[in-house]
Amino acid sequence: KYKFKIKKILLQKLNEKKELTKKLENELQEMKKLAQEKDNLSKEYLEYLKRLQADFENYKKQQEKKKKEFIEFANEKLLNNLLPVVDNLEKALDSTKNENNLETIKQGINNILKDFHNILMREGVHPIKALDQKFDPYKHEAVMSFETDKYPEDTVTEELRKGYYIKSKVLRPAMVKVAILTKQKKNTEKEN
Structure with missing residues (x-):
């Protein structure tokens, strides 16, 4: 009788341990699965972060290039407006070779000065x-x-x-x- 009871109790304990072991193995598998999912997710985030960082670096390079181009060509419009004034100065200088008329030279310089003032006004410059x-x-x-x-x-x-x-x-x-x-x-x- 006692042997049977002891055997029954031992079997019961053994079954409990098997169930506990099975339960722990299932939990362990679940934990491994969760850990793998988290690991995969962290790898995805890391890849995303790397792409984002690369995109940002490319963006910075593009902006720097645009900034350099802007600085390089910022005065292009103004300088283009000044070219006719340079042309007129060259014409006035050429006309002094053939003419001794001081009044004509004075009028030419006055016209060039007016051209300069007009360009300055168009650019928002005023006295x-x-x-x-x-x-x-x-x-x-x-x-x-x-x-x-x-x-x-x-x-x-x-x-x-x-x-x-x-x-x-x-x-x-x-x-x-x-x-x-x-x-x-x-x-x-x-x-x-």
Whole structure:
């Protein structure tokens, strides 16, 4: 009886261990399958990342090439507009060989200057108004000053070199001469 019970218990334990082993083997197979899927997925992501990185590198190279081309040819339109002015200067120079008429030469140079101004206007370049304006360090470069009572202090009295805007930005400030009050006038103003 006891042997039978022990045998039954041992068989039961053996069956439980077999079931547990089978269950663990199934779980192990499931884990291996999941690990393989994750491994495959990580390989796919890695390949995708490599392709993405290569695409990005190609994109950067394309953008760099476009940037170089843009810089290289950015002034092409402006330079093309200047070529007729060069042609006119060459014609004016040639005409001085045959003519002694100073007025004709002056008129030719004046026409060329008008051509230049027209090109500048088309490109958005226009002069800064300086004469009789209050000195503005953003638009004017004071290279001379003089004491006077004829002008209010910090008034631009002479434009030594024109300044220009490109659109609304200062391209080059105007070189100017600025009025400052005489010491006598300053003292009078301080007293009042």
